[in-house]
Amino acid sequence: MTGEWTTPQDVASALESVGYLADARIAQVAFLANALSKPILAEGPAGVGKTALALALAEATGRRLVRLQCYEGLDEAKALYEWDYHKQLLRLQSEEGAAWDEIEGDIFSESFLxxxxxxxAIRSKEPVVLLIDEVDRVEVETEALLLEVLDTYQVTVPELGTMTAVTTPIVVLTSNNTRELSEALKRRCLYLYVPYPSIERERAILVSRIPDLPEKLADKIARTVSAIRQLPLRKAPSVSETIDWARTLIALGIEDVNDEVTSDTINVLLKYQVDIDRAAKEFSLDTPDG
Ligand SMILES: Nc1ncnc2c1ncn2[C@@H]1O[C@H](COP(=O)(O)OP(=O)(O)OP(=O)(O)O)[C@@H](O)[C@H]1O
Ligand SMILES: [Mg+2]
Structure with missing residues (x-):
């Protein structure tokens, strides 16, 4: 637990000092996660700052980040631990003739793990932030591997017994909501929906991430992106795309956003031709086909 945080505002300030702008909900959930020693489950569209929240929590608290990137087919051996078979084999060969009872205890010990x-994350002596990223990518059965850690901050290795976290980690799970997560997993976490930021917050994010971006341009960009997000799009622009767009405008030496500029650079914000066409129609932007 991080003792210096006594209000959600403390968390918001700490995150802001490392360039992450939390809204009231994010700050509150992060505060409670720390106060109650509970994992955060951050869900929401792509590119809204779910992963960045974990990175910012690590930076703000000076904790080391331990990251488990989830993918289809992730198993115990990649998530929790595995035995070093190669080393075990070498030991077995070197001990040829010795009684199995003696060797067994030896090769299933710490130094072969x-x-x-x-x-x-559980065994770290220094406090850590554990990021379990894109948990919705693993099969629902694989979620079970996480439950013991999320519940009690423990990991059981049958041959060695149960290991308990030395210091309570701050745990952040992220999900893009590509499938429903299990009730068992959800129950163990504080749920946080991370939405697209408001115009004000996105403007502030831009200014914080791109120091040489003029305030007025940041405002124009945030407003334009917000308007584009109102359209029924296949994939609305994310915060990362807004940042890319701002960098694009700076790189092209553009100081103001108008329809012409938007039309000329919209491919940085929108990644599907149907969406580009839709935006063009809505904003009566010039497209190559008129
Ligand atoms: N609140 C914020 N404050 C500062 N920067 C932010 C914020 N939200 C998003 N960003 C920026 O947007 C980028 C994208 O965020 P991030 O990678 O965390 O998205 P994500 O929600 O994890 O997306 P995905 O689901 O695709 O993994 C980050 O590089 C970060 O710089
Ligand atoms: Mg992410």
Whole structure:
């Protein structure tokens, strides 16, 4: 637990000092996660700052970040631990003729254990932030691997027993909501929906991420992107795309946003031709086909 945080505002300030602008909800959930020692489950569209929240929490607290990137097919051996078979084999060969009872206890001991992110976070002597990124990518059965860690900050290795976290990690899980997560997983976490930022917050994010961006241009960009997000699009622009767009305008030496500029650079914000066409129609932008 981070003792200096006594209000959600403290968390917001700490995150802001490392360039992450939280809204009231994000700050409150991060505060409670720390106060109640509970994992955060951050869900929401792509590119709204879910992963960035975990990185910012690590930076703001000076904790090391331990990251488990989830993907289809992730298993215990990659998430928790595995035995170093190669080393075990070498030991077996060198001990030829010795009684199995003696060797067994030896080769299933700490020095033959390869720790993967979940076990690494639990065993770390220094406090860590554990990021379990894109948890919706693993099969629902694989979620079960996480439950013990999320519940009790423990990992059980049958041969060695149960290991308990030395210091309570701050845990952030992220999901893009590509499938429903299990009730069991949700129950163990504080739920946080991360929406697209408001115009004010997105403007502030732009200014914080791109120091040489003029305030007025940041405002124009945030307003334009917000208007584009209102359209029924296949994929609305995310904060990362807004940042890319701002950088694009700076690189092209553009100082103001108008329809012509938007039309000429919209491919930085929108990644589907149907969406580009839709935006063009809405804003009566010039497209190559008129
Ligand atoms: N509140 C914020 N304050 C500062 N920067 C932000 C904020 N939200 C998003 N960003 C910026 O937007 C970028 C995208 O954020 P991030 O990668 O965390 O998105 P994500 O929600 O994890 O997306 P995905 O679901 O695609 O993984 C980050 O590089 C970060 O710089
Ligand atoms: Mg992410």
């Amino acid at each position: 390869l720790t993967r992110p979940l076990l690494e």
